[in-house]
Amino acid sequence: MNPHHKIHFVGAGPGDPELITVRGKRLLEEADLVLYADTLIDPELLRCAKPWASLVGSSGLTLEEIVSLMAEGWKGGKKVVRLVSGDPALYSAVNEQAERLSQLGIPWEIVPGVSSLSAAAASLGVELTCPEVSQAVVAARAGGRTPLPSGFRLRDVIHPRATHALFLSADLAEDLVREFLQRGFDPSCPAACVYRASWNEERKMLTELSRLPQLLKEESVTRQALILVGDVLSEERRKGRRSVLYSDD
Ligand SMILES: C[S@@+](CC[C@H](N)C(=O)[O-])C[C@H]1O[C@@H](n2cnc3c(N)ncnc32)[C@H](O)[C@@H]1O
Structure with a gap:
């Protein structure tokens, strides 16, 4: 298994598309599947994703649906980004998603953002x-x-x-x-x-x-x-x- 093949939780910043980190933007540009918190993420930010990348809003999905989409993508060799608003360290429901990914043996990493x-x-x-x-x-x-x-x-x-x-x-x-x-x-x-x-x-x-x-x-x-x-x-x-x-x- 490629140890670098991980799911990335990326902080999108507060809204202004210029307020994502350089690393966060690069991961977004490289992603094949982006699951994003659609209520607080400006669609403008998603324009830097590849034209064929799948972009899925997560506001109507359950925790299980989100984890299963991320897991399936990862198993299929896709680069998966879970884009959350602001900084993932605060009120982002990241722990519960990361816990389930770990139970499935899927590595993940957090990229901070501007809260x-x-x-x-x-x-x-x-x-x-x-x-x-x-x-x-x-x-x-x-x-x-x-x-x-x-x-x-x-x-x-x-x-x-x-x-x-x-x-x-x-x-x-x-x-x-x-x-x-x-x-x-x-x-x-x-x-x-x-x-x-x-x-x-x-x-x-x-x-x-x-x-x-x-x-x-x-x-x-x-x-x-x-x-x-x-x-x-x-x-x-x-x-x-x-x-x-x-x-x-
Ligand atoms: C689910 S929490 C996510 C917080 C996010 N992780 C952060 O670091 O900002 C959503 C809450 O964060 C705050 N929030 C997020 N983005 C905001 C923004 N652009 N302006 C003001 N409040 C915001 C609001 O209190 C909102 O109810």
Whole structure:
């Protein structure tokens, strides 16, 4: 068996076709079969695939169907790419697919991507860590179709001196805000939402924690949006801070 014949899980980036890695793009260009998460991947990105490559959207498929398509392709000697949005390391259901491939004896590899977390921060023009304001970034989500682990509450991982990136939670903004308030956050804490970061139809909103649910309702944003919460989002609170990285002593 050719040890280099593997299935590649590739991070497609947040949407803008220029935000895939060089390695990810090369694998996409070489692929015979691409299974892609069609809701958050711009079809424009797939134009670099070979004209005869099979391109299959995965949003209507079950885990078993996805694994079986990948496995059949691999066994047939095809180069298979499983293209997921953003970075495969976050909320991509990669573990369950990789586990089944390993059970079938099929080797696989992950190629990282630019997460929507990075794209949303770039779009807001902000670094998520800032001396004396926030030195931690918490990636989390509200409970939804995938419930939170039993015994875990969002308020246990949120902190007034951290920046929070909340995935898959735009339709649960009221629950989110309740968790922050119960943790003792000020209702005026800065909060932001970036809808479809890096896409042409991107929209960004900067507000206060307590106003977030109403704003999302007014803007009809219920999905495909990243929510950020923390003092670092306030230009006023970032002003004048400096790190030791470029200190003259
Ligand atoms: C299934 S998860 C995939 C996350 C992805 N692996 C990442 O690193 O961005 C989908 C969620 O990620 C966020 N998301 C993905 N792409 C986005 C984008 N371009 N703009 C804003 N949020 C996005 C949203 O919260 C969405 O509900």
